[in-house]
Amino acid sequence: MATRRTQALSRDRIVAAAIELLDAAGEGGLTFRALSERLATGPGAIYWHVANKEELLAAATDGVVASAVGAGIREVALGLFTATEEHPWLATQLALQLSRRPWGSVAPRIFEAIGREVEALGVPAGSRFTATSALVHYILGAAGQNAVNTRAPVAVGDREEFLDGVATAWEALDPAEYPFTRAVAAEVRGHDDREQFLGGIELVLAGITAVHGLAPRHPGTGLESGRGRNPGPRRGAGG
Amino acid sequence: MATRRTQALSRDRIVAAAIELLDAAGEGGLTFRALSERLATGPGAIYWHVANKEELLAAATDGVVASAVGAGIREVALGLFTATEEHPWLATQLALQLSRRPWGSVAPRIFEAIGREVEALGVPAGSRFTATSALVHYILGAAGQNAVNTRAPVAVGDREEFLDGVATAWEALDPAEYPFTRAVAAEVRGHDDREQFLGGIELVLAGITAVHGLAPRHPGTGLESGRGRNPGPRRGAGG
DNA sequence: ACCTGAACACCGTTCAAGT
């Protein structure tokens, strides 16, 4: 596994190695010493290609996001969701990069993909920013929750154990103070993260279409369709 | 304000000092050495009351959240939002605590307040977990975005400058690849974070009521002034 | 231009020793 120094050092090779280290050992596993050992060089050499650790983490995050994000809104969302499963450290970094470096390439990439879909949905121009932001915020918040443990990669069994631990802790809460949380605690145990995540997306989309009197689009993602009330004033779906 | 050692060390005093350090100098400002200096003791003494830095950050986060969270859904959301303005480090910590320590007291506190409101809204029992999670995820994602810079406290002028920088960066993006992001870039500049945040909450709530065929509830919280009572009538879709 | 690796100024955490 020790890489031979057949190639010269490059930013791309450094970022790739950083992603490998993060995947293998979590955020704590990425150090300049471990990185330089893996690249068969000294810690100082990395600084020729990368300004500092913050930039390195930004580049690693962007690298994963770039290859994970698809075209439509559900592809973007699911892509990010799946990516946080494969790279548990990504969730924290997503939140960090988006809030600390919105001028970077991660934020526009996500924003653009979601925004186009919002536009295609027929949301009027003046409301697109708010609607897109709401979706992006939901996706980021949910992706963040999806990261079970950013210290180390998690096996499937660990995940079940983790959820069981959460459910048990919630069930042990004070009944007087936490009636609701106790009531839903059992649902934590077996719930499907992906399904719940997609359900949330449909909820936000339903809100966007309802508020603007648009015809709800339904992708057939397994969520029961909202029947009943007709949502507000009709307005041409637009061209 | 160097604290004289009039009182004995205690967990509460340590956590309070940690919050002060975080507020004053951001996440980087909280070190056991700086903390022990402020408390007029040695770094080792802190470990008698607190297991490690992770637990200290969890306690600091919980302390702020506990005093920020109100009763209703909009009080909870606005409370968290305002708290992240006053304590910029909180946004990152919220995301971290919720994803890494959902068995802690931060997660149930937020979950409970939102969940009760979802219940009161008339959402059927089987859908409450999903609806509550969607709201919590949105709130956390949005609160995370609200943290402009977790390194140091931000003045009002800095915030405008920051938003202007983001807008400028977005306007400089490739027109072929980022048409949507470029189109909304100008809106970044002057936008009201709080208004946009509350608008997102209404969007998600509208989705929840629409999907379940419930009558949308009127918010009753003024969007323009955070603390003022007596909201004006809202535009948009009505029943 | 690119890389080396020792050195600097820090960290979180521990622990024998004190009161």
Added chain:
DNA sequence: ACCTGAACACCGTTCAAGT
């Protein structure tokens, strides 16, 4: 029980010196 503070095993980052 509670506190002290030196010591340990690390960090990210720098920089004179090499190629």
